[in-house]
Amino acid sequence: MPSPALVARLSPTPTLALALTLAGCATASPAADQAPSAQASAQSESGAASSTAAAGAPAEVCADEAHHQFDFWIGAWEVKGPRGALAGHNRIESILGGCALHESWEGAGPSRGQSFSIFDASRGVWHQSWVDNGGHLLRIEGGLDAEGRMVLQGEMRGPKGEEQLHEIAWTPVASDHVRQHWRVSSDGGDTWKDLFIGEYHRVSDGEP
Numbered sequence: 001m002p003s004p005a006l007v008a009r010l011s012p013t014p015t016l017a018l019a020l021t022l023a024g025c026a027t028a029s030p031a032a033d034q035a036p037s038a039q040a041s042a043q044s045e046s047g048a049a050s051s052t053a054a055a056g057a058p059a060e061v062c063a064d065e066a067h068h069q070f071d072f073w074i075g076a077w078e079v080k081g082p083r084g085a086l087a088g089h090n091r092i093e094s095i096l097g098g099c100a101l102h103e104s105w106e107g108a109g110p111s112r113g114q115s116f117s118i119f120d121a122s123r124g125v126w127h128q129s130w131v132d133n134g135g136h137l138l139r140i141e142g143g144l145d146a147e148g149r150m151v152l153q154g155e156m157r158g159p160k161g162e163e164q165l166h167e168i169a170w171t172p173v174a175s176d177h178v179r180q181h182w183r184v185s186s187d188g189g190d191t192w193k194d195l196f197i198g199e200y201h202r203v204s205d206g207e208p
Helices: 016-061
Strands: 075-080 086-095 100-107 112-120 125-132 137-144 150-157 163-174 177-185 193-202
Touching: 086 193, 125 150, 137 163
Parallel strands: none
Antiparallel strands: 075 086, 075 193, 086 100, 100 112, 112 125, 125 137, 137 150, 150 163, 163 177, 177 193
């Protein structure tokens, strides 16, 4: 759409004086026409600066230490079971300006799954929602324990409709090694059964 502008229509000039007068008006017109353009440019630059500040807001909001307690899990990993058999590959990425983690799991078999993890500052807890190609949804919450492990718990119904308490703990063994321990309880946490123990080893192209 064309920008609004003032168009002056000049009639033929019968005298030199009138011609000079009109010439002066014509000379002044471009400057007048340029003023709205300069103002629009300034407003555009101001808007761009505001947009940039808004885009940077999430990174500032999530820059504190609490939002990065789970960063030791970031990277591309080869995951093996307790006896050394390949369980699958997992990639964890920091997203949304450092406000969340996205997990993409590919099992050695047909299993596939993804999760999102975030520190909920309003409650002071970590939250993770996991979904997989088996149609499962697991929502777990918690935080770092005294040993530096990320421990999250949540309830999910078992195959017979019974309530089960799930707990997953991630332990940073070294910069290139994380241990994941997933267990389940059918009696509210009095007794536990191991579901999965995985040893995460960082792959060469998976720097955090």
